[in-house]
Amino acid sequence: MTRQPTLQDVAQAAGVSIATASRVLNGSASATSRTVGPHLRARVLDAARRLHYTANAQAQALARSSNPLVGLLLHDIADPYFSLIASGVLAVAEEYRMRVVIASTGTDPDVAAAHLAALRGQRAQAAILVGSRTTSDAGEARLAEEVEQFTAADGRAACVGQPGLPAHTLCPDNTGGGAAVGRHFRGRSSVAVVAGPGRLQTVRDRLHGFRSGLGRLEDTLVEADFSRDGGYRAAQAVPADTTAAFVMSDVMATGFCTGLRDRGLRIPQDVWVAGFGDVPSVRDLSPALTTVRLPLVEMGARALTLALGEERPQTIGVPAELVVRGSSGA
């Protein structure tokens, strides 16, 4: 490799000291950096351009002991629920001119904890944890511990999901959203719920809300992973006389509807279906999917804004709104 030009090289080429070169090239916005004469300044800029100089971000981070970096940890980037949130995070990061390192952690809090430790190693200024808390108390405790380490190292953490972590929290109204679906389903004779993994707090909240909204408990519970195919399979597992199904994510619901249809059941004549999240594509199913709207992109944006802005951890509720469409008779 052609060794990367260093500030040293630029300074030399411009015939100035390395300090001067630093001031004109990477000088912080602070007033003290503008103090370079126009003549030298021009020479430095010119030399930098000629050499294709780019500051070594590591060295800068080390010297400044701060790194314009935010970590984004989410369950699965291939799921639109998460990629939409990610898109909001990226937009804000761009505004703040921060880089973002991303990782898919799955649902294991220990994996998230490990990544968070790595982020601390990178001296990231912020970390956004997107996804559900779990019922693994031990795991959650370790994650919380790691969040505290991160915060102690002057990092800002924000979580999109349930409260429970010592960090900013954006808390979608899973219970309320579930309840709205439950109320909407009142009067339907035989109700099924397609849930995600039971260890996820999100799943519990949505289920609990749903049942309280429905006003009774006789539902059939089918557990699936949060995938399209999981939803499809769940449609085979549901009782034949089901007249309404609450599927806990839009991605699952999408597969679920197809599964139902392949089984000869009609939506909504035979079965009402409702999802959760309101990702864009569910409007285009036929019939369009009734679902609970979450402002996903904004949630991502908000989470980073919060992390970067607010000093004291805040918990902020995010309203979840039932959107009734054709899949439940609209």
Add this chain to the structure above:
Amino acid sequence: MTRQPTLQDVAQAAGVSIATASRVLNGSASATSRTVGPHLRARVLDAARRLHYTANAQAQALARSSNPLVGLLLHDIADPYFSLIASGVLAVAEEYRMRVVIASTGTDPDVAAAHLAALRGQRAQAAILVGSRTTSDAGEARLAEEVEQFTAADGRAACVGQPGLPAHTLCPDNTGGGAAVGRHFRGRSSVAVVAGPGRLQTVRDRLHGFRSGLGRLEDTLVEADFSRDGGYRAAQAVPADTTAAFVMSDVMATGFCTGLRDRGLRIPQDVWVAGFGDVPSVRDLSPALTTVRLPLVEMGARALTLALGEERPQTIGVPAELVVRGSSGA
């Protein structure tokens, strides 16, 4: 903030030299690092744990002059086409235990070039550029120049899209895929094409392939952005007597189908529709969408594997396979 513990602190706490601490904590896998006595080793590990020590990744990168980092530049993470590719990249990065910094660049080559320069500044080992080349010769030239700088700095670059950059290239068969749709549409009387922005090479390739497959040129061309709503609007813009429409992305096609339906046209009785990409959700449209399958997740995985593995830039074709479904009469 509680100052982060340094290697110094750990060494002190363990009563050993900083070198020893370094060897046990961050020692490269090379044989020379295992040479620490079990006794001291244990003391160091213990001290590190007590202090919650995490190596400063910046300092490490600087000292080692290499950074286990890959950059991922794509048009729009909210689009499943890209998020699926991203998911493949993340999986491989995880295997290699590399971090990935991600950025949405839109379609402007200069934005990508700027991000690439930043990646060079971070001494990233690899960069994956996902997205179409454009017809902006000047912009592409600047991007190519930047790729060369990146490579010169010992970085590996891989591109998912068209050839044209001095890097590894994973080249989906856009022309062939388009042609397959064209052949499939032969015999349909009035054909429309919903294209993305004309400045994208991908769009040109798919269109060119389509026309050659169709065997004639009298199609109606509607240009839209690559969004769901763009597809929906395009459905209003297409001639009323259209009997077949090739929509150049699945996301657009998804909205397009709804637009057509809202306009009173039936799929496939009145209009055949085909998309491109085969993202998971299009199987669940009714009728299911005919489309051109691209192995998106694998493409992402392959791109990074290639970048990390192969020295000499290679161009690899990725087959695109027509999948006929209900939206075109299957």
Add this chain to the structure above:
DNA sequence: CTGTTAGCGCTTTCAA
């Protein structure tokens, strides 16, 4: 097997 020490490239006082 362990410790000393010279950098890695940049920022930032402190003097001049």
Add this chain to the structure above:
DNA sequence: TTGAAAGCGCTAACAG
């Protein structure tokens, strides 16, 4: 306004 020099935290020879 400019330059000299002391680190930032860690790695990697080189000595012992």
